[in-house]
Each structure stands twice: as structure tokens, then as C-alpha cells.
Ligand SMILES: Nc1ncnc2c1ncn2[C@@H]1O[C@H](COP(=O)(O)OP(=O)(O)OP(=O)(O)O)[C@@H](O)[C@H]1O
């Protein structure tokens with residue numbers, strides 16, 4: 001435990017993850033990430049965004065350092081880790097003969113709450129995400145988007161200080177995207193640290209206060225949406241010629257003109 | 266960090282409270298279903314007890330159950346040393362096979378997993394065959410115990426081999442199932458070889474064994490299997506929520522704080538013990554480990570706090586019904602119960618499958 005009164009921070013230093021001989025994340029160091037922040041992790045396909053989240057959730061072995069509040073995330077007991085990190089995988093949940101409420105309750109087992117309290121907390125999360133009407137509906141009777149929101153409910157219901165979300169909006173329509181991002185934003189505002197992978201840069205720019213651009217397993221750029229999302233970044237990282245327009249209310253628009261002349265370095 | 270920051274007051278609307286009430290009712294309905302199945306299983310066991318080839322009437326048998334002194338010596342032996350052990354063993358075997366089946370299905374993520382498909386039964390049969398045909402087996406045992414002991418050792422050995430293969434190859438659940446099938450085929454081939462060289466007498470004994478029979482039931486068998494159930498069931502119950510988490514995939518379960526590898530290992534150990542003991546005592550009996558859990562899943566869903574007990578009582582009911590049928594189908598003849606489980610299991614299984622497709 002840290003002895004200072006400073007707010008806890010997620011500190012990631014020299015994180016390295018390899019699948020067999022293939023190194024996906026090489027010596028990745030990030031600036032300290034703080035509670036209250038909504039951090040968007042962006043970057044092209046297969047650059048290691050999911051791998052970073054999986055390493056923090058200890059689903060793949062990693063070397064290096066990941067510390068939260070003075071504790072080593074890579075070594076803490078599994079139950080403590082489950083109380084610290086709520087992780088939402090990229091894949092949709094498998095279908096099982098369980099309804100959305102049961103699935104949410106199952107996700108909360110590390111919290112060890114009395115049954116009634118647990119049920120109330122789960123229901124509150126479903127209402128917050130606007131899927132309370134699906135509570136008694138079975139997982140295999142949901143649409144892809146509904147399953148994705150149910151998956152998010154599983155991560156949120158854990159009430160962990162850190163939330164790792166892997167593309168929580170990829171299957172959602174505009175209204176549900178908004179609802180999910182709004183919920184996630186509120187969670188950050190209430191003191192959680194939310195790290196979410198997003199492919200939609202406009203969504204990232206609108207909601208995140210911090211953007212991390214990952215390119216080929218390294219941190220390419222980081223900062224506010226204004227600072228991180230630039231035509232140069234889009235050219236080198238994504239290999240596209242693009243214009244970035246700042247609109248009213250601080251919104252950002254990314255207009256893609258076409259592939260860059262030279263393929264990304 | 267203020268802890269409150271992460272714990273906003275829980276606010277649930279009245280509609281939400283209604284939904285929770287509905288959920289409560291659902292859980293009570295499930296408990297009711299389990300209780301109903303239990304009553305049916307007990308009724309079936311009672312039917313099993315009062316039916317049989319001997320001239321004992323139903324009333325006499327029932328009276329004898331509560332007041333053994335009211336019977337003649339011969340009748341007392343029939344009731345207390347033959348019928349009751351058979352009726353009880355049938356229930357216990359059904360419980361054991363269904364519990365083994367449901368745990369295997371969950372940890373392997375495969376609805377077809379059961380002692381049969383994972384090669385446990387064929388390995389047990391191979392062990393039994395070695396004892397029957399060649400007299401080879403666990404040293405220092407007389408023949409009546411040599412066969413079950415051998416079957417047990419081989420069944421357990423098959424599952425340990427399975428576990429070893431899984432460990433050394435870092436195999437996922439799918440590979441584990443394939444390994445199991447491979448072991449089953451290998452044991453089956455060796456069994457055929459033994460059958461090929463066996464004497465007429467040994468062959469007949471072997472065929473009878475592989476069909477599965479409750480005829481060898483006695484209080485020692487009952488006590489053995491009951492002891493294994495008493496030891497394993499509390500651990501299964503305690504793992505129920507973790508098993509439910511596993512149904513959502515390994516990654517999710519891990520991130521919920523479940524030690525997935527340990528859960529798998531111990532569930533497989535429990536299932537192995539249950540299946541190996543049951544198969545050793547009564548021979549190979551198919552379908553119960555498959556149909557029991559499936560029935561339960563359709564009735565109460567996959568929350569393992571309900572699925573595990575429901576599977577156990579479904580297994581008991583099926584096996585007990587099979588025992589009744591094995592006695593009554595051909596009057597005066599005690600058919601091997603393994604045949605009867607398939608006769609009971611098949612229609613039930615088909616009905617379940619077709620009903621499920623209609624509901625979709
Ligand atoms: N289990 C695995 N075994 C081997 N290689 C893997 C495994 N999982 C991912 N990889 C590889 O690691 C690299 C990074 O994958 P990762 O899933 O982290 O990408 P990502 O940035 O999340 O991509 P996307 O935007 O497509 O989700 C890819 O090259 C991928 O092929």
C-alpha cells in the first residue's frame with residue numbers, strides 16, 4: 001500500500017508480452033493513468049491493444065511492471081485482481097442457458113456480497129445501461145448488440161476501480177453507442193479509471209480525456225484528443241490521408257481522403 | 266481514494282424491483298422442480314423395490330420395508346439383500362453418472378462430454394476384461410473384487426492419462442475431448458482383442474459385464490458408492506458459482522477471479538472418482554451421464570446452483586426407471602440394466618432435442 005495520500009495511479013513500465021517467439025508488446029511504458037480518467041486506446045488492427053488489456057487482466061503472461069496504488073498487478077492474488085480490474089473481452093459472450101441477470105450476478109462473485117444486495121446492485125447496473133428489460137432474457141436469445149451491452153454490464157457490475165473495455169461499442173447502433181459512452185464517462189467521473197479500446201476516433205475524441213495511440217506494440221502518441229489525433233498521426237499510424245476538423249463544442253471530425261502515398265512506415 | 270467514490274448508492278426502480286421478484290419466483294420454481302424430480306425418483310425407487318420376479322406382493326414388500334420381522338426368512342433375504350440394494354444402487358449410480366457428466370460437460374464446454382465419450386467406460390471395460398479373461402489385475406484380491414478393482418484402476422488411469430496429455434500439450438477443452446475419444450478407441454480396440462482370444466465362458470462373462478448390470482448390488486457396493494458421493498458432492502456444490510462462470514468462457518471466468526485451471530482439475534478429479542466407481546460396480550452404462558444433465562439443463566437452465574442438484578436427481582430418476590424396466594419388460598427375466606438405460610434414455614433424449622428445436 002502506498003503511504004502517501006496521493007491518488008492511486010496505474011503505472012505501466014517496460015511491459016512486454018510475447019506469444020511464443022512473436023513479441024506483440026515490446027517494452028511498453030505509459031504515462032501514469034489516474035482515477036477519473038477515461039482513456040481511449042486507439043490504433044490499427046493487430047497492434048496489440050487487446051493484448052495490452054489482456055496482459056493487465058492477467059490473461060496472457062507479461063513481464064515488466066504494472067502497478068496500481070503501489071500494488072503489483074502482475075503478482076497480486078487472483079481474487080484481489082478481480083476486485084481491482086473489471087475486464088470486458090472483445091469477443092461477445094458465449095451463449096449459455098443463463099439470463100442476463102444471472103450472468104451479471106455470476107460476474108460479481110469476487111465481491112462476496114449478500115444475495116439481496118448483490119441482486120440489487122446487478123439490477124442497478126442493468127438499469128443504468130438501459131437493458132433492465134432484458135434481465136430475464138436468455139443470452140442465446142439476444143442480438144449481437146444486446147449481448148455486447150450485457151457483456152459491459154458484467155464488467156461494470158464488479159465495481160472495480162479499474163475498468164478495461166475492449167471495443168464496447170463495436171456492435172452498437174448510434175443511440176446505444178451514446179448510452180454506453182455516457183455511462184462509461186459517468187463511471188470515470190465518479191472516480192473509476194476507464195481504459196477502453198475504440199476504433200471510432202470521433203467517439204474517442206468526443207468522450208475520452210486522454211488518448212493513447214498504439215502502433216506495432218509501442219506507444220506512438222498520447223495526450224488530449226486535440227494533441228493525439230492529427231493528420232500526421234493518421235498518415236504514419238493508419239496509412240491514410242485525412243483531414244482533422246475541429247467543430248463546435250470541441251468535437252473532432254476525421255475525414256478520410258484515401259490511402260497515404262507511401263504505405264505506413 | 267474515497268471508497269464511496271466507487272460505490273454510488275444503489276438505486277433500483279420499482280420496475281427493477283418487480284423484475285427481481287420475478288427472478289426470485291424463478292429460483293423458487295427451480296427449487297420446486299428439483300424437489301418434484303426428487304419425489305419422482307423416490308417413487309421410482311419404491312416401485313423398483315416392490316417389483317420383481319418373486320411371488321412377493323406389493324403390500325407384503327411395503328410392509329417388509331418397515332417391519333422386517335413380519336416376513337419369512339426367504340422373503341426377508343429377497344427384500345433386504347437383493348431388492349433394496351438394487352433399488353438404492355440404481356439411484357446412486359444415476360446420481361454419480363449424471364454428476365460426473367454435468368461437471369465434465371461444463372469444464373470441457375462440450376455438451377457431449379460424459380464418462381462414455383471420454384473413454385472412461387471403455388477403459389474400465391478393458392480393465393475388467395483383463396481380470397476376467399487373463400486373470401491379470403490388482404494383486405491380492407479374490408476374483409469377485411478383482412474385476413471392479415481393475416475396472417476402477419483403469420477408469421481412473423484413463424482420466425489421469427487424459428489430464429497428463431492435457432498438461433503436457435497445454436491442451437484446451439476441445440483437444441481434451443479429442444484425447445478422450447482417442448483413449449476410448451484405443452481401449453475399445455484392446456478390448457476387442459481380448460474378446461477375440463477369450464474362452465467362451467470368459468467371453469460371456471465379459472459381454473454381461475459390458476452391458477451393465479445391477480445384479481451384483483449388495484450393501485458393500487452401496488456403501489462404497491454412497492461414500493464417494495458424500496465426499497464429492499459438497500465440493501461440487503461449493504464450486505457451483507465458479508462452474509457457472511466457466512460457461513461464459515475461460516477469459517471471463519478468469520477475470521471474475523476464478524482459478525480456471527484448478528477448477529478444471531478438481532472437477533475432473535471428482536468426475537473421475539464418481540464415474541470410475543460407478544462403472545466399476547455396475548459395468549458400462551451409457552446415456553445417463555448425457556441425458557440426466559440435458560434434462561436438467563432444459564428444466565432449470567445453467568445456473569449450477571440449480572443445475573447440479575437437478576442433474577443428480579434426473580440421473581437418479583432415469584437410472585431407477587431403467588432398473589424398473591429391466592425387471593418388468595420381460596416378465597421373469599432380469600435384463601441387463603445398461604440395455605434398459607438406452608431404452609429409457611433414447612426416447613427421453615429425442616423428445617428433449619425435438620422439443621428444444623420447436624421452441625427456437
Ligand atoms: N493467442 C494468440 N496467439 C498468438 N498470437 C496472437 C494471439 N492473440 C493475438 N495475437 C497476435 O498479437 C497481435 C496483436 O493482437 P491484438 O489482439 O492485441 O490486436 P488488436 O490491436 O486488439 O487488434 P484489433 O483492433 O484487430 O482487435 C496480432 O498480430 C495477433 O495476431
Ligand SMILES: [Mg+2]
Pocket residue numbers: 049050051090166
Ligand atoms: Mg482487439
